[in-house]
Structures are given as C-alpha cells and as structure tokens.
Amino acid sequence: MADPLLEVRGLRKRFGGLVATDDVDLDAGEGETLAVIGPNGAGKTTLIAQLSGDLRPDAGVIRFAGEDVTRLDAPARSARGLARSFQITSVFRDFPALDNVALAVQAHAGHSFRFWRPAGADRALREPARLVLEQVGLGMRADVVAGVLAHGEQRQLEIAMALATRPRLLLLDEPMAGMGAEESQQMIRLLGTLKRAHTIVLVEHDMDAVFALADRIAVMVYGRVIAVGSPETIRASAEVRRAYLGEAS
Amino acid sequence: MASRVRAVTAVAGAAALAAVPVVAAALQEPFYLDLVRRVMIFAIAAVSLDLILGYGGMVSFGHAAYLGIGAYAVAVPALHGVHSGWLQWPLAMGVSALAALVIGAISLRTSGVYFIMITLAFAQMLYYLGISIEAWGGDDGMRLARRSRFGGPVDLADPYVFYYVVLALLLAVLALGHRVIHARFGMVVRAARSNEARARAIGFSPFRYRLAAFVMAGAVCGLAGALLANQTEYVTPGFMHWTRSGDIMVMVILGGMGTFVGPVAGAVAFLLLENVLSAWTVHWQIILGPLLILVVLYARRGLWGAVSGGSLGRG
Numbered sequence: 001m002a003d004p005l006l007e008v009r010g011l012r013k014r015f016g017g018l019v020a021t022d023d024v025d026l027d028a029g030e031g032e033t034l035a036v037i038g039p040n041g042a043g044k045t046t047l048i049a050q051l052s053g054d055l056r057p058d059a060g061v062i063r064f065a066g067e068d069v070t071r072l073d074a075p076a077r078s079a080r081g082l083a084r085s086f087q088i089t090s091v092f093r094d095f096p097a098l099d100n101v102a103l104a105v106q107a108h109a110g111h112s113f114r115f116w117r118p119a120g121a122d123r124a125l126r127e128p129a130r131l132v133l134e135q136v137g138l139g140m141r142a143d144v145v146a147g148v149l150a151h152g153e154q155r156q157l158e159i160a161m162a163l164a165t166r167p168r169l170l171l172l173d174e175p176m177a178g179m180g181a182e183e184s185q186q187m188i189r190l191l192g193t194l195k196r197a198h199t200i201v202l203v204e205h206d207m208d209a210v211f212a213l214a215d216r217i218a219v220m221v222y223g224r225v226i227a228v229g230s231p232e233t234i235r236a237s238a239e240v241r242r243a244y245l246g247e248a249s
Numbered sequence: 250m251a252s253r254v255r256a257v258t259a260v261a262g263a264a265a266l267a268a269v270p271v272v273a274a275a276l277q278e279p280f281y282l283d284l285v286r287r288v289m290i291f292a293i294a295a296v297s298l299d300l301i302l303g304y305g306g307m308v309s310f311g312h313a314a315y316l317g318i319g320a321y322a323v324a325v326p327a328l329h330g331v332h333s334g335w336l337q338w339p340l341a342m343g344v345s346a347l348a349a350l351v352i353g354a355i356s357l358r359t360s361g362v363y364f365i366m367i368t369l370a371f372a373q374m375l376y377y378l379g380i381s382i383e384a385w386g387g388d389d390g391m392r393l394a395r396r397s398r399f400g401g402p403v404d405l406a407d408p409y410v411f412y413y414v415v416l417a418l419l420l421a422v423l424a425l426g427h428r429v430i431h432a433r434f435g436m437v438v439r440a441a442r443s444n445e446a447r448a449r450a451i452g453f454s455p456f457r458y459r460l461a462a463f464v465m466a467g468a469v470c471g472l473a474g475a476l477l478a479n480q481t482e483y484v485t486p487g488f489m490h491w492t493r494s495g496d497i498m499v500m501v502i503l504g505g506m507g508t509f510v511g512p513v514a515g516a517v518a519f520l521l522l523e524n525v526l527s528a529w530t531v532h533w534q535i536i537l538g539p540l541l542i543l544v545v546l547y548a549r550r551g552l553w554g555a556v557s558g559g560s561l562g563r564g
Binding site: 052054073074075076078079083084086090091092093094095099102103104106107108112113114115116117118119120122125161162164165 | 428429431432433434435436437439440443444446447448449450451452453454458461
C-alpha cells in the first residue's frame with residue numbers, strides 16, 4: 001500500500017499545564033475524507049493549526065506527501081498543497097469576493113514582485129478565480145465586498161479560497177459553524193462534490209455532516225485520539241458513545 | 250460613481266497646482282509659490298508614508314529619518330563641491346532605501362506598538378547621529394551653497410522651474426504608486442494588512458513584500474528630503490526629529506489613510522493651517538489637535554474620504 005498523503009506521528013502540544021495535543025497519530029490516505037470529532041476543548045482546532053503550520057508542535061512529526069513538513073511555516077505548507085479554512089470565518093473583508101479568490105490564485109502563481117500590471121485586469125488570476133467562485137456557488141456574488149456577504153456565503157468563500165490554491169489536502173475547521181439548517185445542507189452538498197476530487201481532513205460538530213461525508217472518523221478527547229474507524233464502527237463503539245456521542249444527542 | 254468623482258477632483262487638484270505659479274506671478278506674491286512647493290514636497294513624503302501606513306498597515310513612526318537622509322545626501326556632496334543633482338538625488342534615494350532596508354528588516358519582525366517604538370528609535374538614533382557630526386554642522390546643520398544642478402533648462406535656482414520639477418515628481422510618485430498598489434505586489438501588501446493569518450494560509454509570506462514596500466517608501470521619502478534641502482537651502486538634524494515624523498503621519502491621517510490623493514490633501518491642509526494659524530498664535534496646534542480628533546472620530550477616511558465619499562481602500 002502506498003504511503004498515506006498525510007502522516008502524523010507522536011504529535012504533542014502543551015499550553016502551560018494543558019496538554020492540547022497528546023501523542024496523536026493520524027493518517028489520511030489520498031482521496032480520503034477523514035473527520036475529526038470530539039467535544040469542545042478536545043484539541044481539534046489546535047490539531048488543525050499544527051497541520052497547517054500556524055502552530056509549532058512541541059514534539060512529533062508531520063509528513064505530507066512523503067516529506068517531513070514539521071518545521072515548515074504556513075506559507076511553505078500552502079505551497080506544497082495544504083490548504084485550510086478557519087473555524088472563525090477568515091476572509092479579506094474589505095476586498096470583493098472575486099479579489100479574495102484571485103489572491104489565493106496569485107499566491108500560487110509565482111512570486112508577486114510585479115509592480116506594473118493591474119492585478120484586477122489580470123486574466124490569469126481572474127478567470128480561475130471566477131471558475132472556483134462558481135464551483136462553490138458564489139458566481140453571482142463575485143463583486144460583493146466579502147465583509148458584507150452573509151455568514152454562510154463567507155464560509156463558502158473560505159472554501160473557494162482554499163480550492164483556488166489547488167490543494168492536495170483540504171483542512172476544514174468546522175465549515176458548518178454558525179450556519180442555519182439550510183445553509184448547512186448546501187455546504188454538505190458542496191463538500192460532497194469536493195470529496196470526490198480531494199483529500200479532506202474535516203473537523204466538525206455537525207454529526208449529520210460527519211456521517212454524510214466521512215470515510216473514516218477519528219475521535220479526540222482531551223487531546224488524545226481515543227478511536228479511529230469507519231463511521232459504522234464509531235457509531236457502534238461504546239467508548240465513543242460514552243465520551244462524546246451520548247452527550248451530543 | 251465615486252471613482253468618477255475622485256478622478257475629477259484629482260484632475261482638478263492637479264490643474265490647480267499647475268496654475269499656482271501663474272496666479273502667484275499675476276498677484277506678485279512669490280511667497281505662495283514657495284509655500285505650495287513646500288506643501289508638495291511634504292505631500293511626496295506623506296504619499297510615501299501612506300504606502301506603508303495606509304495600504305500596508307505598518308505604522309512607521311520614524312519616517313522623517315528618510316527625509317533627513319535625503320537632505321544630507323544633497324548637502325554633504327555639496328559641501329565637498331559636488332552639486333550635480335544627477336548624483337545627489339539618486340544618492341538620496343539610494344541611501345534612504347538602504348537605511349529603510351536595515352531598519353525594516355529589523356522592525357518588521359515586530360508588530361503593533363513594538364513596531365512603532367522601534368521605527369521611532371531608529372529615527373531618533375539618526376537624529377542624534379546628525380547632531381553629533383560636527384563636520385556637518387552638528388546641531389546647527391549647514392547651509393546649502395547652491396541648489397542641485399541639472400544642466401540645460403532645468404535650473405532650480407529659478408523658482409518657477411523648481412516648482413514644476415516638484416509638481417512633476419509629485420504626479421510621477423502618485424502615478425507610480427497607483428500602479429504599484431493595484432499590481433500583484435500591492436494586492437499582497439494590502440491583503441496582509443487586511444488579514445495576515447489568511448494571507449499566510451493561502452501561501453503568502455508577507456515579510457518580504459512588506460520589506461520591499463518599506464524600502465520603496467523610504468526611497469521616495471528620501472527624494473522628498475532631497476527636494477526639501479533644495480527648498481530650504483539649509484539642512485539640520487531637525488528634519489529627522491520625531492515631531493517631524495509625527496507631522497507626516499498627521500498629514501496622512503488628516504487627509505485619508507489608504508487613499509491616493511488623501512496624503513496630498515492632508516499635506517495641503519496641515520501646512521496651510523500651520524501657515525494661517527501660526528501667524529495668529531504660536532500655539533496653532535491647539536486648533537490642529539481638536540481638528541485631528543474630529544477627523545479620526547467622524548471621517549475615518551480623512552478629509553479626502555469625506556469629500557469624495559465612498560470607501561477608498563477597495564479601489
């Protein structure tokens with residue numbers, strides 16, 4: 001069997017007395033959607049931040065596509081095909097939606113020490129950005145300033161920005177957070193189409209979304225991965241029910 | 250719509266500046282020529298600061314350092330008998346750029362209040378360096394024996410020629426700045442100000458782009474310093490004093506951060522206020538202070554934003 005696309009070994013992160021990530025091992029195979037679930041404070045976002053390069057782990061190794069990326073910062077990991085979305089919506093609020101995505105395209109189109117041609121008329125940036133916006137269902141909202149988009153639309157925009165970097169792995173931190181039922185359903189449909197073409201690590205509280213999308217599920221409690229398995233195994237596991245699913249339902 | 254209003258106002262402003270010498274000559278008031286030229290020189294400095302402050306979110310509180318470096322880059326060669334502007338002005342920009350490279354490379358590793366304090370500290374270091382060099386007049390500074398020489402019809406001793414040279418440079422700086430801000434480079438700098446974590450997540454390392462912007466701003470401000478030396482025909486360490494950095498920053502905020510014409514409007518408003526009010530009282534800043542507070546409270550986009558309407562940071 002080929003090496004997994006993402007390989008995490010012995011990952012550990014401590015904030016003072018709190019062990020946020022406690023000896024975590026995790027794999028995500030090419031094309032797989034791995035959901036990470038767990039109660040609040042389980043360390044899911046801390047895990048994502050270490051995978052994306054926003055946080056340095058205290059110990060452990062992160063290998064991506066066979067390369068040790070543990071010491072690389074976020075831009076360097078983005079260049080290698082890791083893209084993330086944030087739990088708390090993070091877009092360029094004072095730029096139009098299309099500019100947000102065009103920036104993501106630009107970040108992966110060579111260096112940006114280009115001082116003369118207007119980026120706003122640069123088809124090499126605008127065309128791919130427009131396509132991605134249409135793909136996530138924001139085609140009609142391209143010229144709207146991101147800060148005034150509806151919450152659900154901003155979440156879609158985040159996905160679009162991640163996609164525009166042509167990632168090999170999508171790290172999605174609660175893409176459904178704060179969404180209404182209808183918006184959530186729309187997002188689940190969108191992620192359902194993305195998962196056919198992308199490897200995804202998904203942190204999510206919405207159990208409908210998790211069971212609809214995940215090929216495998218990892219359960220985190222107090223910084224530890226207590227179980228990994230297929231959705232059926234996880235649903236059936238007594239330990240998981242006790243630790244998490246029971247209190248959620 | 251708003252962009253049309255802005256364009257018309259900007260063109261009208263440029264035309265008004267171009268007409269100043271004609272009017273001043275007709276009124277036989279050469280003083281206005283001198284005043285407006287001084288305004289435009291500070292406008293160039295303010296535009297350069299706005300590039301990093303308004304568009305880049307880098308609150309440099311030491312921008313006058315480059316004003317001083319540029320001025321000394323004219324006066325020191327002149328002291329040794331080298332009067333060619335072809336040498337002095339590129340030297341002013343080059344040395345300023347180099348200083349900005351060093352200052353930026355260190356300061357940009359910090360952010361927030363620390364960045365403000367470090368840029369301030371560097372500028373004050375240069376200020377005290379200027380004071381300590383006796384050969385260059387120390388505290389008193391030195392006279393400029395003659396203005397930079399370019400040969401041909403470009404004779405800065407002629408106040409009208411000098412005026413149009415400054416105007417041309419101001420317009421050139423605005424035009425170049427406009428290109429840079431809307432090019433890929435400017436997009437990165439603005440995006441990093443808007444949301445640094447997001448910029449890093451999509452793959453930008455903001456540091457080197459910020460540093461490049463910092464160096465460009467320093468070089469342009471160095472040019473303003475070279476002009477200022479020619480304007481005053483005198484150079485002192487006072488050009489680099491922190492209050493001078495504050496003046497330039499006030500011009501940017503007063504006129505409108507992150508806008509093109511704003512810093513120019515700010516320089517006009519600031520220096521005209523100084524001129525009018527200081528004739529009336531030496532404590533003219535008692536008026537300026539409340540005005541600045543009003544602008545910050547009620548016109549976040551500054552005077553220019555209030556005039557042209559709309560939110561300019563997007564344009």
